[in-house]
Amino acid sequence: GENVEQHPSTLSVQEGDSAVIKCTYSDSASNYFPWYKQELGKGPQLIIDIRSNVGEKKDQRIAVTLNKTAKHFSLHITETQPEDSAVYFCAANDPGNQFYFGTGTSLTVIP
Amino acid sequence: GEEVAQTPKHLVRGEGQKAKLYCAPIKGHSYVFWYQQVLKNEFKFLISFQNENVFDETGMPKERFSAKCLPNSPCSLEIQATKLEDSAVYFCASSQSHNEQFFGPGTRLTVL
Numbered sequence: 001g002e003n004v005e006q007h008p009s010t011l012s013v014q015e016g017d018s019a020v021i022k023c024t025y026s027d028s029a030s031n032y033f034p035w036y037k038q039e040l041g042k043g044p045q046l047i048i049d050i051r052s053n054v055g056e057k058k059d060q061r062i063a064v065t066l067n068k069t070a071k072h073f074s075l076h077i078t079e080t081q082p083e084d085s086a087v088y089f090c091a092a093n094d095p096g097n098q099f100y101f102g103t104g105t106s107l108t109v110i111p
Numbered sequence: 112g113e114e115v116a117q118t119p120k121h122l123v124r125g126e127g128q129k130a131k132l133y134c135a136p137i138k139g140h141s142y143v144f145w146y147q148q149v150l151k152n153e154f155k156f157l158i159s160f161q162n163e164n165v166f167d168e169t170g171m172p173k174e175r176f177s178a179k180c181l182p183n184s185p186c187s188l189e190i191q192a193t194k195l196e197d198s199a200v201y202f203c204a205s206s207q208s209h210n211e212q213f214f215g216p217g218t219r220l221t222v223l
Binding site (some may be wrong): 015032034036042043045046049051087089093097099100101103104108 | 115117144145152153156159166167184202210211212213214215216217
């Protein structure tokens, strides 16, 4: 089955700096890669996603890149703000349509 | 509705008691997924439904866990004879296309 690894597990950045979170996956047939933001005591919120036929997608301060050859994808947050502080999860959707989640990155944005 | 609704928010059970959790998917979404989140991080897939039919149950501990999605009713996840290790937050998600999954706020189950 699919195996998703996520790094780093914790990340602290100064407000205004960029944050990058990276994930790798093992199943080359996986074709959908969402990113979720989970705030304390809440459910994960889909913030951006990318499909395997696209290399990059951007939505305001958030962007995701996908390298299918290397089987890795990354989340980029620019001009970070304190409200970006949360746990971020990547996931990969395998052909059997099951989601496999990374182990999460706890992002702290220091004002 | 426009959001996935989960009830109750918190559930406390003594070891060996039954626990039942409910999920109302977003209106128009035909896929429902259940996940277990332990220790705030790892998401473990339990089961998914396409309408009222089980789509994938490879993650379900079959001995004590069961789930249903019946027409015109919230979906449910039931744990018979709860154990301490069942303590977790249980999330439900729904999807229209089996790609974008939208999560509910979760039910925190504490087994004492």
